[in-house]
Structure formats: C-alpha cells, structure tokens
Amino acid sequence: MDMTFAEKILAKYSDLKEVAPGQIVTVHPDHLLTHDNTAAIIQKIKPELNKYGIYSKTLPIIVLDHVIPASSEKTANNHKIIREFVKNNEIKNFFDIGFGICHQLVIEKGLALPGKLLLGSDSHTCSYGAIGAFSSGIDRTEAASLLLTGETWLKVPNSIKMVLTGKLNPGVYSKDVILHIIGDISASGANYCSVEFHGDVRNFSIDDRFTIANMGIEMGAKNTLFFCDNVTKEYLNLIGIPDSSYSPIDADKDAKYYKEFKYNLTEISPVVACPHTVDNVKPIAEVSDIEIQQCLIGTCTNGRLSDLKVAADILKGKTINSGVRLLILPASKDIFEKALNSGIIEILVKAGGVLLPPGCGPCLGAHQGALAPAERCLSTANRNFKGRMGCKEAEIYLASPATVAASALYGKITDPRAVINK
C-alpha cells in the first residue's frame, strides 16, 4: 500500500508494516521538548520521578525561553527548579536563558533531523517539519507521562497535499504564503491533519520553510512537512551534520490524500492577519493606513537572520516614525551574534529599534512589550488572539518582517513593495 509521509513515519515508529488514517499507534519519540513549563510538568510526577527516574537522559530537550530573564520571584523559582532537575538527572540537552527560542534551538542544534519523530509541550513544535521531521505539540500532562515512560499514543492523521507552483514576487515572503493559505482554508482547515508541501519549494530556504511549518498549528494541523531535499541537506551540512546521520522519509507516489490544494506563488501578494483570528487575512491594500503603536520583529515564526536582514535592508539609514515602538527579538543567540557581526543590529537599533534578549519576549503577553487598551501592534509572530499580548482591548496584526519594517517607518500599516522599490 502506498503511504503518505505521516503514515510511513508512524508505521516506522510503531514497528508496523503499514498503518491507515484513524488507527492509533504507540510510539517512542526521539525527543521530548519542554520549556519554562518543565517546572509544572515535573511537579505533577514528583513521587514517580523519585521512584522510577526519567526514561532517558537523551529524550528531553529543555529550553528556558518563555519568560526570560525571570520576571518575578515565581518565574525565577520555576527556572531554579528546572536547573536543579536538569542537573540531578544529567539531562543532555538543556539551554538556559539567552540561548534562544526552543523551536529555533531544536533545529539549529541539529536535534530535529529528517525522518525523526519529536513531540513537545508547545503548540509550535510542528515547526520541525521544515527539516523533514514529524513533530507535533502535546500538553504538559502528556509530557509528564512521556518523561517517565518514553512512549505515547498517536492517531494516524489524514494527510493534506499542498502543491505550490511558480515563484514569489519581490516584497512577498513565505509569511505571506502561509497567511494566505490559512486565510483561504481557515483556522481549522487542516484540523487533525498532516500537511505536506509539494511542488516548487526549492526556492524556499530552511528559514522560509520554518516560518510556514511553524504556522501549521494555526490551521489546526497535527504536523507540517517539507520533504528533505538539497536545501535541507545543505543546511544540515552547514551546521555540521553529514547526510549519513539521518534517513529521510518521502511520501509514496500513489499515497492517498484527504484533500489537495494548489497555490500559485506568483499570484500571492503581501497580506495581513487582522484581529482576533489568524485566518482573518486581508490584502495589505485593505488595511494600509491603519495606525500602529508597536511593531515586533522576531519570535519563532520570523526571528531568524534572514528576517532581521530583510528588516535592516528596509530600515538602513532611516528612522522609524516617532509614534511607534519597534521591538527586535532575535530567535537565538547564534542569530543575534551573526546579526551583530554583520551590522544588522546596528542598523536596526540606529533606526530606533529596541533590542530584546533572544527568547519569546512579548509574543505570549507574559512579560516585556505588553500592550495597553486601544493600542495596535503589527507583529511577525504567529498569533493575534484577543489578549495574546497581555491586553484584551488591544489589537494584534500579523505580517512579514518586510511589512512590519516598512510600517514602522510610517507608523501605519504599509505595503513593503512601496518602500523596497524606491
């Protein structure tokens, strides 16, 4: 029987010859990602941890990124509990504050590889599809159970085939592509499904793929996937991982898809997701001139070097509008260093940007860059839910780094093509 990517990898991880959608299988993931929520997770299973210990030292990946540096005694204590847990259990993959956002680190440190299976107690765990891995989000309770047993159940999902054709025009980015798709199929358009990207994806770098895979959950997907190709291999070589250390999985030729969508990249223009749902997507012309008070460039969706570079190219030698605050949030220390050494940070700061430490920052409204009532933020993040940035009477708009940078110049939502072509 011909199988999709999800079917093949779940068959492999459950030691079955074949599986079909709807079937429930037991799997042992290669890694389990947890972050600041590790404190709450281990709290649930204290007696069991004392008695049985963790399943393995190599299973967990723990990153302190959500509320960093700690914002209060409570969050500081959570961090402390996690550091002690890491030390006592000799956990191999631990990244303390300042290393960056968990999802960025999993990819950057080569912990997600083609053909691997990862689960994480964070909804954007689906990001590692960018590199050809199967990855999906779970909750804290399930993470606790996995820490002890190393296994869990997964339902084999239906698969959706997204076929991309053509090439993006200048001023249009992968963020516009994924927002366009979510606007088209809705925030539940891929519910419970595995979404595979096919077609002309060779022009998409790992950074571009990351942005798209990251937002799979915003259309309800279980996982998102770009197949391992030369772009993937080159990226992995660059971070020191030889082809021989992983086995990519492709979909079979006659695999059955639950749905198929086609998008012509040439026809996609810059778009903005408007409050308060990610699928409330509008062409930029419909929202330009909306005044904004805060701009955010960063997060696990768009905080990579290429994103900061796009913004710097737009802001070079200019100053942002005096009515706007521009927050810059590199996704990792490595990206931050590269941006520093290449002069990108200098450009962004000179233009008026405020630099935040690599981490989640204002993205989830827990600390830093919170909004006030009636304020509007234009952000490169992945969610614009009501209250997401700390205030339910504020509005969040989502767009590409180019759109956010161009908009920062004028204090209102601005089509980046107007600035880039000048």
Add this chain to the structure above:
Amino acid sequence: MNIWRYGDNIDTDMLFPGKYVYICSIPEEIKPHLLEDLDPSFSKNVKKGDIIIAGINFGCGSSREQPAIGLKSVGIKAVVALSFARIFYRAAINQGLVLIECPEAVKFYSDGDNVEIDMDNGKIIVGAKTFSFPKLPEQIIAIRDAGGLLEYTRKKLKKK
C-alpha cells in the same frame, strides 16, 4: 444546570489568558481566570454538571492545559462542539474532560433547550431530539477510565 453557549474558534487565550500560564497551574489558581476575557460571568456562575455548547475549532491555539484542567475542575459535564482543535482534544482526554463532537446536536440547539448526555450509549438529547456520537477508541477509554493520563501511567509503571 446551565448551558453556556459560545461561538467559533474559541481559542486558548480566551479560555485562559497567556499572561497567567507560567504563574497558575493548579485548579484553585486557574479557576478565577477561566474564560476571563471571553465571558467574565463564567467563573462566577459555573456549576457542577454544566454543559458548554460551541462552534468550530474549540480550544484552538496554545498547548496550555489550564483550559482543560479548569473546565474539568469546575465540573463541566461535557463540551459539545462542531469541532475541536487537536491539542485541546488530547489535553481533555488526559484530564478526563468529556468532549463531544456532534455537529447535528450543536446546530439543532437553541437557547433554553434542555440537554442531556448519555455517555454509555453515545447519545445526546437536545430538547425532544436525540443525536448519536461515535464511541472513542478503546485505548482512549482506558485513559479516561483510569481517571486521566497520569493515573493511567502510574498504573502502568507499577505493573512493570
């Protein structure tokens, strides 16, 4: 018994705002903020045995489990919706919170209708009409019957 009626795409920030995610994790801490930005009257008036009826994609967004823990601990008997978001669905199973995906029943419901749920037979009665919903797979019923995933895991570890 109250029936709480909500619309489509009720996201995890509406169910439990992100600003509390790293400071509240046990039921007592969660309860006062449950549905805070969506419906401030909920946490004050919710009673054991109440039912929530909602539209598509209930629980979309974050993987935070406070919404599932919170709804379970205030005694919500079931959330009946057109559809649920995936991670929330898992979280509900793990907490023993009952979710029923039954579009026909949701569409039929109008304000004031009486709603009864018969879990054993997979039936939901809205007003004078009865609707069926599919039974859960065995593995998942085993988790629910154990009292949630952690209890299930504890039993499994003991056996080893």
